[in-house]
Amino acid sequence: MKLTLKKRAAVSISLTYSLIFGVTSITIWLLFASYREDEFKIRLEEKALTNLRLLVEVDEINDQLLRTIERSTLNRLYKEKTVIYNSTGHSVYSTSKDTGTTWDKSRLFRLPPGAELYETFGEFDVYGFHYQTQKKNYYALVIAEDKYGYRKLRYLGVLLISAFALSTPIVWLLTFAAMRGLLKPLDRFITEITSIGDRNLTTRLALSDRHDEIDQLGKAFNLMMERIESSYLRQQEFSAQASHELRTPLARIISQLENLEAGETHSERTREYLYNLRNDAHQMANLIHSLLLLAQSANDQHFTGVRRLDELLFDAFEQTKMFAPNLQIHFEIELEEGTDKEPNLDVQCNEALLIQALINLLRNADLYSDDHHVDVRLKQTQDNLLSLRISNNGATLNDGEASRIFNAFMRGDNARRKQGSGLGLRITQRILQYHGASIRYIAEGKYLNVFEILLPVSTQTV
Amino acid sequence: MQGTMQSEEKVPYIYLLEDDLTLSREIRQFAINHGFSCDVGHDSTDFKTLAQDKKYDLYILDINIPGMNGIQICERIRQADREAPVLMLTAYSDVKDKVNAFNAGADDYLVKPFHFDELLARIQALLRRKNKPLQQGDILRVHDMVVNIPEATVERSGQIILLSPKEFKLLTILAQADGKVVSKSAIAEKLWEKSVDTSHNTIEVYINFLRRKIDKGHATRLIQTRPGFGYFLKAE
Numbered sequence: 001m002k003l004t005l006k007k008r009a010a011v012s013i014s015l016t017y018s019l020i021f022g023v024t025s026i027t028i029w030l031l032f033a034s035y036r037e038d039e040f041k042i043r044l045e046e047k048a049l050t051n052l053r054l055l056v057e058v059d060e061i062n063d064q065l066l067r068t069i070e071r072s073t074l075n076r077l078y079k080e081k082t083v084i085y086n087s088t089g090h091s092v093y094s095t096s097k098d099t100g101t102t103w104d105k106s107r108l109f110r111l112p113p114g115a116e117l118y119e120t121f122g123e124f125d126v127y128g129f130h131y132q133t134q135k136k137n138y139y140a141l142v143i144a145e146d147k148y149g150y151r152k153l154r155y156l157g158v159l160l161i162s163a164f165a166l167s168t169p170i171v172w173l174l175t176f177a178a179m180r181g182l183l184k185p186l187d188r189f190i191t192e193i194t195s196i197g198d199r200n201l202t203t204r205l206a207l208s209d210r211h212d213e214i215d216q217l218g219k220a221f222n223l224m225m226e227r228i229e230s231s232y233l234r235q236q237e238f239s240a241q242a243s244h245e246l247r248t249p250l251a252r253i254i255s256q257l258e259n260l261e262a263g264e265t266h267s268e269r270t271r272e273y274l275y276n277l278r279n280d281a282h283q284m285a286n287l288i289h290s291l292l293l294l295a296q297s298a299n300d301q302h303f304t305g306v307r308r309l310d311e312l313l314f315d316a317f318e319q320t321k322m323f324a325p326n327l328q329i330h331f332e333i334e335l336e337e338g339t340d341k342e343p344n345l346d347v348q349c350n351e352a353l354l355i356q357a358l359i360n361l362l363r364n365a366d367l368y369s370d371d372h373h374v375d376v377r378l379k380q381t382q383d384n385l386l387s388l389r390i391s392n393n394g395a396t397l398n399d400g401e402a403s404r405i406f407n408a409f410m411r412g413d414n415a416r417r418k419q420g421s422g423l424g425l426r427i428t429q430r431i432l433q434y435h436g437a438s439i440r441y442i443a444e445g446k447y448l449n450v451f452e453i454l455l456p457v458s459t460q461t462v
Numbered sequence: 463m464q465g466t467m468q469s470e471e472k473v474p475y476i477y478l479l480e481d482d483l484t485l486s487r488e489i490r491q492f493a494i495n496h497g498f499s500c501d502v503g504h505d506s507t508d509f510k511t512l513a514q515d516k517k518y519d520l521y522i523l524d525i526n527i528p529g530m531n532g533i534q535i536c537e538r539i540r541q542a543d544r545e546a547p548v549l550m551l552t553a554y555s556d557v558k559d560k561v562n563a564f565n566a567g568a569d570d571y572l573v574k575p576f577h578f579d580e581l582l583a584r585i586q587a588l589l590r591r592k593n594k595p596l597q598q599g600d601i602l603r604v605h606d607m608v609v610n611i612p613e614a615t616v617e618r619s620g621q622i623i624l625l626s627p628k629e630f631k632l633l634t635i636l637a638q639a640d641g642k643v644v645s646k647s648a649i650a651e652k653l654w655e656k657s658v659d660t661s662h663n664t665i666e667v668y669i670n671f672l673r674r675k676i677d678k679g680h681a682t683r684l685i686q687t688r689p690g691f692g693y694f695l696k697a698e
Contacts, residue, residue: 240554244526247553248482251575255488258578262495285575311626321657322577331660333667342670 006183010176017171018164025160032156036149037125041118043077044127048140051082052131055093056138063093070095077144079124085109087137108139185214193221201229243292247285254281282323290356290427306458307354309345309386310378316358324363326372334379343380346458349435357431360424361451365392368449384457391450396443405441474519474589476500479509479535480551481527485574489522492578498585506530517543520588523568525552525559533566540567547588551576602637604684605697607676609637618676628653629672636685636695645692669693 003011051070054061061069070082084093089109103121111117113132118125124143131138189205196203204225205218257278261271310333321327333343347354365374369392377389397405406429432439437455444450476498480486486502493500501518503509506529521539525532536548550563553574560571569591570584591612602609607618614630616623625633635652636644646662653668654660669685677683682697 244553247574248485251553252482252484252488254575255485255492255578259488259491259495262492281575282577289573308626311628314628317658322580328657328659331654331658331664333664335663335667342667342674 005186006176006179009179010172013175014168014172018168021164021167025164029153029157029160033153036146036153037118037120040125040144040146040149041127043075044118044125044142044144045116045129047077047080047082047144048127048129048142049131051093051142052084052129052138052140055084056131056133056136066093067095077142078147080142080144082143083141085139085141089139092138103143105141108141111139113137183214185218189214189218189221196225201225201232239292243288246288250281250285250288254278254285257281279323286323286359287423290360290423305351306346306348306460307351309347309388309455312347312349312351312355313358313376313378313388316355316362319355320359320362320366324366324372327362327366327374328372329362329374329376332375332377334377336380336382343378343386344457345378345380345386346460347386347435347455348458348460353431354435357428360428361390361453364424365390365449365451368392368394370394370447380457381454386453386455386457388453388455389450390453391444391448393447394449396446396449397441398443402441402443406439473497473499476520476522476585477503477509477513477516477518478522479503479505479513479527479532480522480524481505482524489581492581493585496582504528506535509535514538514542518546519592520585521546521548522585523548523550525550525554525563533562533568536563536566536568545592547592549584549588599638602634604637604695605682606680607684609633616676618680623675625672625675628668629675632668632672633676636693639694641694641696643688643692643694648692 051066054069055063055066070076080095082093082095083091085105085108086092089105103124103126107117108128108130111128111130113130115130117128120126121143123145125146127142129140131140185208192203192205204222207215207218207222209215257274260266261274261278266274310331313331317327317329333345335341335343362374366372371393373393375389375391377387379387379389381387396402406425429439432453432455435455437453439451439453442450442452476493478486478489478493478500480489480502481504483504486504490500490502501513503513505527509530521536523532523535527535530538532550532552536550539546539548547569548567549570549572550568551572551574552559552563563571569588572581572584600611602611607616609616611634614627616625616630616633632649632653635649646665649665650660650662653665669687673683673685677685684695684697686694686696686698688694
């Protein structure tokens with residue numbers, strides 16, 4: 001699972017808190033358990049010593065009287081049993097006939113004089129003591145349940161577990177909220193940066209005056225964008241200059257060729273050469289034109305406005321006729337089935353770029369057609385897109401070639417003996433992507449090549 | 463500077479301002495081959511010293527020339543002669559260049575390199591527009607609608623209506639029929655050149671486009687249908 005920085009920070013902080021709180025709670029609980037034990041041992045010890053001394057050292061008190069005293073005393077322990085044994089192991093005093101336990105007494109009798117033992121046996125705490133007077137040895141055994149001590153211990157446990165269970169999610173939520181607040185500018189940066197494309201390189205991140213690390217990141221990003229934009233502008237400037245420098249000699253070549261062609265003294269072969277040379281020069285000029293338009297498209301201001309796609313198509317057709325004099329098109333505007341509502345053919349576009357894309361498609365269709373006939377169909381779809389289908393009869397591409405058709409310098413098997421740079425469709429796709437449009441190639445059977453373009457309809461009108 | 467002014471002759475006189483010697487030579491040669499006279503200048507000094515005070519039938523100006531650029535020269539020509547058509551040439555195809563050229567008063571714009579046929583078509587169109595006096599039939603009226611063919615404008619009830627080139631051509635075809643029915647086939651033939659064919663459905667779509675712009679919002683409808691025959695203009 002991929003965790004965002006916010007979630008990761010919240011989980012890390014929460015886990016650290018939980019660990020510290022857990023360790024602290026266990027330590028408190030253990031300390032309190034030890035305290036309870038010490039306190040109860042003291043009480044058992046006092047009980048054993050008092051009974052022993054009263055029985056052994058006070059002559060007036062016998063076991064009967066001691067039991068009576070014991071019964072009437074206020075500080076009796078819960079389920080308490082006190083037994084005093086003589087040196088031979090016989091009970092000389094017992095608060096009850098039944099000790100209620102199966103505790104092994106032999107361990108008591110193995111205690112050296114003055115020694116004591118204390119342990120927990122089931123729900124009981126057991127205290128034993130070897131008492132030695134000048135005359136005799138006695139063993140005192142006190143068994144009791146520390147009902148109140150254990151209750152306090154349990155209560156403390158419940159308190160600590162409840163505090164742990166309650167505070168952990170609260171800490172998680174608070175940390176997440178705090179991280180979200182802290183990283184909010186980062187989210188904004190992500191949204192703004194994601195929207196940056198080659199059409200809005202002038203975009204800069206809005207910075208706050210907090211001067212924290214996120215602000216520093218924003219400043220660094222803006223600096224990077226300035227460098228990219230400036231590099232892009234230099235590239236554009238270079239493209240424009242290069243275009244000018246390349247076009248002028250091309251214009252010279254073409255004009256000389258055209259005048260030369262107009263002469264009447266050439267042989268057929270020379271005319272053919274001149275015609276081919278002129279066509280090549282025009283093709284090169286077109287390529288330069290497309291590359292320049294693409295280079296310029298980085299700037300938003302070239303988005304000139306809203307135009308009717310059918311009119312752009314006719315403009316493109318007129319220009320295509322210069323290179324493809326035999327081109328014939330069958331043009332249809334189709335209505336969505338079940339409606340006679342006229343379609344909206346407006347598109348938001350860079351006119352020069354879109355015309356160039358259409359010229360490339362029409363030239364392509366003419367070049368790869370068997371009969372110079374191209375079918376053009378325009379339709380507004382239900383999801384507010386304009387569908388433009390340009391198709392021609394001619395050998396289609398196989399699946400492998402079709403999947404690479406928009407790659408630069410891709411030339412299909414059907415391109416044999418056809419003029420072309422292999423860049424036209426790549427440039428066309430790039431231009432259409434720039435307009436938020438899509439293009440796909442469909443081979444319908446073996447002899448019908450279709451290019452389908454889907455362009456968003458403009459919400460503004462011409 | 464080559465050639466002299468002969469405004470009395472019918473031969474149209476072109477002034478070409480182009481700094482590239484080869485290109486200017488070839489364009490001049492082409493112009494002469496097609497029956498025009500042509501003077502050539504290579505920079506703004508040539509224009510100011512030899513051509514500024516003369517009147518040509520058409521100016522072809524390269525934008526990027528030494529000294530004053532073609533756009534500034536165009537402004538200067540416009541100050542002296544409001545009528546002379548100006549065709550700008552440039553190796554840049556930037557939209558800004560086009561806008562600047564048209565703002566300076568240029569009538570057309572051609573990006574290098576170009577086909578000479580295209581140059582010729584534009585020269586002839588500009589000269590036709592300049593030389594042709596307003597004739598009967600250039601301005602057509604149907605009820606409260608005025609179609610100005612040379613200006614390519616349409617007004618209805620004094621309001622300018624913006625039409626696309628195809629819509630304007632379609633309206634002109636109907637207006638020129640003077641109330642007679644024009645069949646869909648006849649419209650298709652006139653609306654598109656020979657290299658385009660289309661179905662009657664597409665003609666209907668264009669008629670609907672036109673109706674939306676011409677008739678919508680007006681009590682009197684001008685574009686009428688005669689089912690099975692075609693369309694005609696009449697106030698109803």
